Amino acid sequence: xxxxxxxxxxxxxxxxxxxxxxxxxxxxxxxxxxxxxxxxxxxxxxxxxxxxxxxxxxxxxxxxxxxxxxxxxxxxxxxxxxxxxxxxxxxxxxxxxxxxxxxxxxxxxxxxxxxxxxxxxxxxxxxxxx
Numbered sequence: 587x588x589x590x591x592x593x594x595x596x597x598x599x600x601x602x603x604x605x606x607x608x609x610x611x612x613x614x615x616x617x618x619x620x621x622x623x624x625x626x627x628x629x630x631x632x633x634x635x636x637x638x639x640x641x642x643x644x645x646x647x648x649x650x651x652x653x654x655x656x657x658x659x660x661x662x663x664x665x666x667x668x669x670x671x672x673x674x675x676x677x678x679x680x681x682x683x684x685x686x687x688x689x690x691x692x693x694x695x696x697x698x699x700x701x702x703x704x705x706x707x708x709x710x711x712x713x714x715x716x
Contacts (some may be wrong), residue, residue: 588650590661591678593687600658601616601685603633603640605652610680614710617677618643624704645708651681658687668706675705 596602607617618629627633633640635640646669650661658681662674663700678689679702681716688695696704 588661588667589664589674590659591674592657592659592690593678593681593685594657595685595687596656596706597686598656599685600653600687601681602635603637604713605684606677606680608710610676611686613678615676615708619642620648641651642677644670644673644677646670648675649674651677658685672706672708674709675701675707679707680696 589654593600601668603619610617615650619627619631619640620629620643621627621639622631623638623640629643638653639706641655642649643653652661654660660674660678660681662670664676672689679698681687682689682698682701688697689701691701696709
């Protein structure tokens with residue numbers, strides 16, 4: 587069974603994968619593409635503008651991104667360890683930050699900045715970079 591988190595985008599358009607990857611790379615959190623829409627991908631391959639599902643390798647493990655017209659849903663294993671949970675949260679934050687999105691939580695939608703303050707993130711993503 588998997589766990590998922592969703593990021594909504596008021597603009598109606600989720601951010602591009604290169605913008606998410608670039609933001610996280612600038613925070614020393616590298617991503618490697620593994621699959622695009624069910625097909626194997628090279629780690630540095632760029633998905634088309636209309637991708638629907640990506641499998642991304644992170645330092646903590648694999649995360650699935652499913653894109654809708656106004657959202658990205660991020661899925662990981664239900665038995666994720668702390669490293670994978672932190673990677674999942676890092677990608678959620680990265681999507682929200684890159685696209686000015688709102689993370690859906692049990693308490694309602696919150697901004698990327700609010701999410702960053704409460705989520706279990708890798709150390710290099712817990713604070714603003716100077």
